[in-house]
Amino acid sequence: MSVNAREMVGVDLGGTKMLLGVLDGESNVLWESREASTGQSEDELVELLVREVAEARAAQPEAAAVGLGIPATINRDRGVAVSAVNLPIENLPIRDLASERTGLPVFVDNDANVAALAEHLYGAARGSENAVMLTIGTGIGGGLILGGEVYRGSTGAGAELGHVTIEIDGPRCQGNCPSRGCVETLASGTALGREGREAAEREPGSVLARMKADGREIDGKAVTEAALGGDATAIAVFELIGSRLGVALASFANIFEPEVFVIGGGVIAAGDLLLEPARRELRERALPPMNRAPVVPAELGEDAGMIGAAAMARSELEWGTG
């Protein structure tokens, strides 16, 4: 059987959950599991991964390799997760560890890189030579398709698009990022929740304030719910977050002149409430012709990382390159 037709395990090990699937050569999901990853130690995350891969193989014994997407800077040559902003991982030789423990070839990549690969192969960036993908959740991950290939930087640590400074003296960034005013800290789901809480304080008559009074935690999800329900205060929070996102998109447009921007991650549930202010800022700030690049939602939803991780493993097994 050609590698192309073989089954692969794709894993998206995110800051809040781990999605694992066994996919066939046409990217159909044959088996899938979902486990919480919040609050787990490095060792516990490895145990979780090994256990779930074993379960997957019990269900689908033909799986030939494991592709693993992690929200971390990755050293591809050594298969090491060097550091992560939103997971307790540091210099973890995850490729060799997981390979030893599962008995399968394991390939590791940044989660946003594999999500970009998935959208490039099967989703919103299909047919693009150059595409920029942002995954907006707890943090902001970046994936680049340049000249039809995933661009990963010199050792695989590149494309950290969430960590570009848009406000030179802005707030300290999240987790292990030492910078200030990164788009991640100003326009992620975390920022959405923070701005939502401040707006609820400022606007006691808003739906957001009432949700808070009812004991609801005001996080990105709550702000999205209120905004989709028509709350002007929550919509204004999306205006702010979306326009900050658009400032970063304008910079990326000037840098890459991409054919398309693809926006994924949990925050995209708000749809055009997020994307319209981002598009407006892009149109107003980027140089022509770059200011005309379309900004579209990801098509593969939360499965993008898992699908891309499996595709990356397939490509590595076949060509020695993801």
Next chain:
Amino acid sequence: MSVNAREMVGVDLGGTKMLLGVLDGESNVLWESREASTGQSEDELVELLVREVAEARAAQPEAAAVGLGIPATINRDRGVAVSAVNLPIENLPIRDLASERTGLPVFVDNDANVAALAEHLYGAARGSENAVMLTIGTGIGGGLILGGEVYRGSTGAGAELGHVTIEIDGPRCQGNCPSRGCVETLASGTALGREGREAAEREPGSVLARMKADGREIDGKAVTEAALGGDATAIAVFELIGSRLGVALASFANIFEPEVFVIGGGVIAAGDLLLEPARRELRERALPPMNRAPVVPAELGEDAGMIGAAAMARSELEWGTG
């Protein structure tokens, strides 16, 4: 004779001067001219180019093609200079115009792209797979070597690295750039002069203030002269400009994970007075391992654009790709 050995005309058409040379296959300069370009209209710039190419051919009749680097967004397929921040050029079909008028094949590219190509082939980025080059003069131009090739974006308009926002509500950018707080407007030679003039006002005892009192125009060159002479006020201006540059370098480091940053253009005359604060900011702000990328001065000086333009023309003639 193989294309590799043939002579090429390389032209660097900058905002203040046009450098034109005839180069042999080993990039030796056989003939060279330098003309002022400041204040010229679009038509006058084309005339100047045609006249100088004719002179070059009178001296070196073997020249086989013209490579042209322009500080403008370029449409490579159509050979059009779409728009320029620091030259009065808009939708100029310069490739076909110049080709008709000179009778030679003409190839057009962004000036910073060809400077990056030159540094990659012959200068400070030799041997690098991934390198980021900034040319800091009147504006800030960007050139990208990714995977060993010049990255130009989807139509050739990309790599406008000077137009990334580092201060979301910062000052309006220069020329035709509609954005705010771009690194170009905060850390170019123009910014250096502006900050120098403000510092001269604030510090009446400084060398800068005395230069001003003596009737000297305080521009980037004057600030550089004062700083190299030890004036603390001028050195502090370089601290400010260099640290802003470093903020952009940290973003580029996180995006590209380059093996090297190469800094060229007139402002690099200040050497480490500019580069040290930039390096410090890069080390402090970028994620590991990207924060360790070296920041080095360009090696080819003001000839980089001309050399790269000739190399690009040679590559186009031979391979159909620059």
